[in-house]
Amino acid sequence: MAISAADVRSALSIPEGNATAGPSQPKKHLPQNARKPDGISRELYSLIGPSAPSLAAQLAKPRLKQKPNFGGGTAKTRWELRPFKNGARQDNLELWHWEKVTSDPPTEYAFAKYNTQSTTYIYSQDEYTRFLDDKEWTKEETDYLFSVVQDYDSRWYIIYDRYDFPGGPTRSLEDLKDRYYSVCRKLVRNRPWAGDEASKAQLISSFQFDKEREMTRKKYIISLENRTPDQIAEEEALYIEVKRLEHNERKFKKERESLLRTLAGIDSGLPDIVEDDGTQMGISNEKTTTKGATTKKKGGQPTDVDSPATPSVASTPALKRPSTTKNAVYDATHCIIRTEPPTSGVATKAAHQPAYLRSFKLPTPKAAIAPKITQALAELGISHSRLVMPTRENTAQLEALLDATTALIETKRVMDKVEYDIQVLKNRLGMREASQAATDVEMKQENTGDAEGSNFGETGGENEDGEDGRAQSVMSARSARNRKHPRRSVSVSSVDTASTRAGVKRQKKN
Amino acid sequence: MVNYGGDEVSALVVDIGSSSVRAGYAGDDTPKAIIPTSYGYIPKLPDTDVDMSDSTQENAPQAENSRFAKIFVGQNGPSVWRSGMEIGNPIVEGLIHDFAPIKPLIDHALSKVMLINPSEHPILVTEPTWNTPANRERMAEIMFEEFNVPAFYIANTGVLNAFAAGKGSALVIDIGQSMASVTPVVDGFVLRKGLSYSPLPKLVHAHARHLLTSPTQIRRGIDLLPHQLIASKAVVDANALPQFTIREDRIAGTTQKWRNWAETREVDEWLQTIAGVLDQGWNDQQAASKPSRQYEFPTGYNTFFGAERFLVGEQYFTHNPQLVASNPNLPKTLPALITEALRACDPELRQVLMGNVVLTGGGSLFSGLADRLSAELTRTFPHTKIHAPGNPIERRYGGWLGGSILASLGTFHQLWISREEWQEHGKAIVGQRCK
Numbered sequence: 001m002a003i004s005a006a007d008v009r010s011a012l013s014i015p016e017g018n019a020t021a022g023p024s025q026p027k028k029h030l031p032q033n034a035r036k037p038d039g040i041s042r043e044l045y046s047l048i049g050p051s052a053p054s055l056a057a058q059l060a061k062p063r064l065k066q067k068p069n070f071g072g073g074t075a076k077t078r079w080e081l082r083p084f085k086n087g088a089r090q091d092n093l094e095l096w097h098w099e100k101v102t103s104d105p106p107t108e109y110a111f112a113k114y115n116t117q118s119t120t121y122i123y124s125q126d127e128y129t130r131f132l133d134d135k136e137w138t139k140e141e142t143d144y145l146f147s148v149v150q151d152y153d154s155r156w157y158i159i160y161d162r163y164d165f166p167g168g169p170t171r172s173l174e175d176l177k178d179r180y181y182s183v184c185r186k187l188v189r190n191r192p193w194a195g196d197e198a199s200k201a202q203l204i205s206s207f208q209f210d211k212e213r214e215m216t217r218k219k220y221i222i223s224l225e226n227r228t229p230d231q232i233a234e235e236e237a238l239y240i241e242v243k244r245l246e247h248n249e250r251k252f253k254k255e256r257e258s259l260l261r262t263l264a265g266i267d268s269g270l271p272d273i274v275e276d277d278g279t280q281m282g283i284s285n286e287k288t289t290t291k292g293a294t295t296k297k298k299g300g301q302p303t304d305v306d307s308p309a310t311p312s313v314a315s316t317p318a319l320k321r322p323s324t325t326k327n328a329v330y331d332a333t334h335c336i337i338r339t340e341p342p343t344s345g346v347a348t349k350a351a352h353q354p355a356y357l358r359s360f361k362l363p364t365p366k367a368a369i370a371p372k373i374t375q376a377l378a379e380l381g382i383s384h385s386r387l388v389m390p391t392r393e394n395t396a397q398l399e400a401l402l403d404a405t406t407a408l409i410e411t412k413r414v415m416d417k418v419e420y421d422i423q424v425l426k427n428r429l430g431m432r433e434a435s436q437a438a439t440d441v442e443m444k445q446e447n448t449g450d451a452e453g454s455n456f457g458e459t460g461g462e463n464e465d466g467e468d469g470r471a472q473s474v475m476s477a478r479s480a481r482n483r484k485h486p487r488r489s490v491s492v493s494s495v496d497t498a499s500t501r502a503g504v505k506r507q508k509k510n
Numbered sequence: 511m512v513n514y515g516g517d518e519v520s521a522l523v524v525d526i527g528s529s530s531v532r533a534g535y536a537g538d539d540t541p542k543a544i545i546p547t548s549y550g551y552i553p554k555l556p557d558t559d560v561d562m563s564d565s566t567q568e569n570a571p572q573a574e575n576s577r578f579a580k581i582f583v584g585q586n587g588p589s590v591w592r593s594g595m596e597i598g599n600p601i602v603e604g605l606i607h608d609f610a611p612i613k614p615l616i617d618h619a620l621s622k623v624m625l626i627n628p629s630e631h632p633i634l635v636t637e638p639t640w641n642t643p644a645n646r647e648r649m650a651e652i653m654f655e656e657f658n659v660p661a662f663y664i665a666n667t668g669v670l671n672a673f674a675a676g677k678g679s680a681l682v683i684d685i686g687q688s689m690a691s692v693t694p695v696v697d698g699f700v701l702r703k704g705l706s707y708s709p710l711p712k713l714v715h716a717h718a719r720h721l722l723t724s725p726t727q728i729r730r731g732i733d734l735l736p737h738q739l740i741a742s743k744a745v746v747d748a749n750a751l752p753q754f755t756i757r758e759d760r761i762a763g764t765t766q767k768w769r770n771w772a773e774t775r776e777v778d779e780w781l782q783t784i785a786g787v788l789d790q791g792w793n794d795q796q797a798a799s800k801p802s803r804q805y806e807f808p809t810g811y812n813t814f815f816g817a818e819r820f821l822v823g824e825q826y827f828t829h830n831p832q833l834v835a836s837n838p839n840l841p842k843t844l845p846a847l848i849t850e851a852l853r854a855c856d857p858e859l860r861q862v863l864m865g866n867v868v869l870t871g872g873g874s875l876f877s878g879l880a881d882r883l884s885a886e887l888t889r890t891f892p893h894t895k896i897h898a899p900g901n902p903i904e905r906r907y908g909g910w911l912g913g914s915i916l917a918s919l920g921t922f923h924q925l926w927i928s929r930e931e932w933q934e935h936g937k938a939i940v941g942q943r944c945k
Contacts, residue, residue, distance in 0.1 A: 086923050088924035089923075089924050090931075091934075092930060093661055093929075093930065093931075094660075095519040095632065095660070095923055095926075096519060096520065097517055097519045097520075098518075109920075110517075110920060111515075111517060111920035111921045111923065111924075114920075114921045151945070152699070155696070155697050155699065157697070157701065157856055158696060158697065158699040158701070160856070161699075161701045161702055162702070162945075218857055218858065221858060222857045225857060232892075
C-alpha cells in the first residue's frame, strides 16, 4: 500500500503549508497564462483564478432566443382596395378587391388563366355534305348538338339533360354521343393532318365510341338495379358460401401440407422444409443407401416411406435430359424410364414429383430386426446396405431379398417363442404327471386346444405378409393363453437362409 | 388567399325563401341579415288601386309599390300587431309570385340591416330550380334598374346546396317551409329532367293544424290565439280550460290575414318543438312507447302529446290511404320524389347520386327526419350516404352558404353579368350566362 506524503501529514495533523517543496508548486502558476473566460471581469478573474469554471459558465452572458422580427425591420405591407379587370371577361367590368401594394407593374388577373376553352370542331357546308351526311340527322340539328356540347364542355349528362332541338326526334344520350364522336372522327380522318400518323390515330381513338356496347352496359346496370331484395339476399348468401368454401379449402390444404411435412419431411416436395440430416433421414440413409444425396419422392404418396416401394413405380432419375428429345428412342438409348405424372391429382406444388435416386427408395428394415437381417445376409456374404450398381433390376432384387429375409426372421422368432412355450408346458405336464395320474379327459382337451393353436398359427402367418407388428403381438398373447395346452408335434428347423416364406408355412402346417 | 382559390370582391349574396330572406357578404359563413319574407302592409284605398293592379310589367315597380299605403318588413314587420295590417308573402310554391314587395324586402335587408349601399356590390341571387326564365329576368331587372348593382348573377339553390356540402355532384333533398324538392346535380349543373318537387311541407302543416284545432276524446279543439292578442293568462293544469283575457282593443283592428299568419306561426312553433317522425316507419307500439311531451300554447292551455305528434311527421313519408282516396292530388311524399328524380336520371348516375345525398333546408330539421330518411333510403339503396349538416345554420341557410362560397371564388368573377352587358344584351344575357 502506497501512502503519499499528504496522507501522512493529514494523519499526523501536520499543517499543509510546511510542505512547500512539492512539485505541485509551479503548476499553480501555470493556469495564469490561460485565457480569461468570457463573462468574468478581469479583476474578479485575478481574484478567483481559473478554479471556478462552473461559476464562469454561469456567469457567461446568457444567449437569448433571437427576437422575432414583427415586420419592424422591413417596410410595412400595405394593402389597397383596387379595381381590377378580369382578362377572362369580354367586357370592361371592374370589380374591387384588396391587393398588396407592390412596385411591380400590374399583372394579369390571377384567375384568368383558368378560363380554358376546349377545342371544338367546326365544319363547313361542303364538309358536311361530303363526309357527315346522315339520314338520321339534319345539318341544323348537328349544328345545334355541337353548340350544346361546346356550351357544356362535353359534360354529356348535362348535354343530354338540356338537349332540346325543336322539332327533332327524341335522342338518347348514346345517340348524341355517337353522332358527335362520329362527326369528330370523320373530320379528323378526312382533313389534312400536320403531325404524324400515330398522333392522328391517337386522336381518332380518343373519339372512339361504341354505341351498342354502351347500351348493353347501361342495360346491365339497370338489370343490376332491378334485382329484388330476395335476389340480392340470395346473391349475398351465395357469395358468403363461396367465401366459406374457399376458406375451408385453404384450411384443408394447410392442414394437409403440415401433415405431409410431419410425415414425409423433405420428401414431401413442399417448399420451406429445412432438411435435418441428423434425425430421420440421416439414420435411414445409413442403413439403406450408400448415397446420402437428398432425394425427393412423390408428394402424393407420403406414407410410402414406411412401406416398401414397388420397383415398377420407381423411376429412373432423369438428370439433365434435354427437354427437346422426348422420343422413345432417346429414352431407350439412355436408359430413361419415364413415369407419368398423376393425372387425377390437382396440379399443385404438393403433387409435383421431383427427381429422386432409385436407391433411396430401398425399403428400410424395422429397427428391431435390422441387426438380425444384417446378420442373416452376412451369412450369405451380401451387404444390403451398399448396392454397387443400383439399377432397376438390382434394386428390385435386393428389395425382394430384404422382404424375404424379414419374413423369415419374423417366422423364426415366432417359432422360437412357440417352441419355448411348448418346452415350458411340457415341463409342467411332466411335473403334473408326476404328482397325479393323467386322465383321458385331459387328453381330449389337449386335442381341441391343438386345433385352435394351429388356426392361430395360420392367421398369424397371413398377417406377417403385411409386416404387422400388432398381429404378431396378438398372436403371442393368444399363444400365452394357450400355454397350458401342450402342443403335440411342432418341429422347427433351425433358420434356413434358403427357405422361403412358403416353406415356413409348410413347416408350420406339419 | 390565392391558395384557396378565393378572391373576395365584397359581393353580396341574397337568398329569398318562403319563410325568410337571407343576405350577407360572400365569403362569410352566416348571412348577416335574416328577415322574414312575409311582410305587413296597409292597403291603399280600393278606389285608387283598381286601375293599378293590372298595369303592365314595364311600369310595374311604381304601380305595385303604390298598392301599399304602408309596408312593414323585417323582424319588426309582420310580427308586430298593427291595426288593419294585412300580411302578404311574395313566394308561392317557391317562386316569386309578386315582385312588388321584393324591392322593399331586399332594400330592408341590405340598407337597413347590413347598412350598405347595394350599388357598390355585385349581387348573387338564388333561385329554385323550377324558376321561370321570366322570373329570373325580372329579378335581374330589379337588381340592375332599381338597386343599380355593378354586376349580377342568379344561381340555382340545388347547385348551391351541393356546393355548400362541398360536392359537385349530389342529390339535393331540400325541404323548405312550403316546398320539398329533390334535385340531381351533376358537375355543378342541375339535371332539369330529374327535378321533382311538391308542396309537401304545406300538407304536413295542414295536418298539424287540423290535429290541433279539431277536438278529440281527451281535449277540445285548441285555440291558436297568438300572444299579441292576449293581455294576460293564468297558470292552469294540463288539459284544464285556459284562463286568459283577450286584448279586446286589438280584436277589432286585427285582419283575417294577420290572424291566419299568426296562427300559422303557432302551428309551426308546435311542429318544430313537439312533432317528430319515427326512425323505422310507423309502428303503433313504438309510437306509444315514446314519451309524451307537454306543450303550452299562448292562451296558457297546455297538454301532453303522445303518439299523435309522430303521426304528423309520417306525412312526409307515407300518405294515409283514406286521404289518398279523398284527395287525388296529394303532394308527393319524399320517397316518391326521390324515386321520381332517380328514375329520370341516367342509370349510371344513380349510384353516384345516392352516394352523395345532401339533406338541406329548414324543414329537414324536423325531429327524426334525417334518421328516417336514411333508414328509408338504405332499404332501397344499400350504399346510400346522406350528408346532413349537424349545424342548424348550415342546414337552414345551405343555399345562401353555397352562394357565399361561389361568389367568393376568383374563377367565378368572369361569370358576373355586368351592367355593361345588361345594357348591351338585355334580358337574353341572363339565360345565356346563368345556365
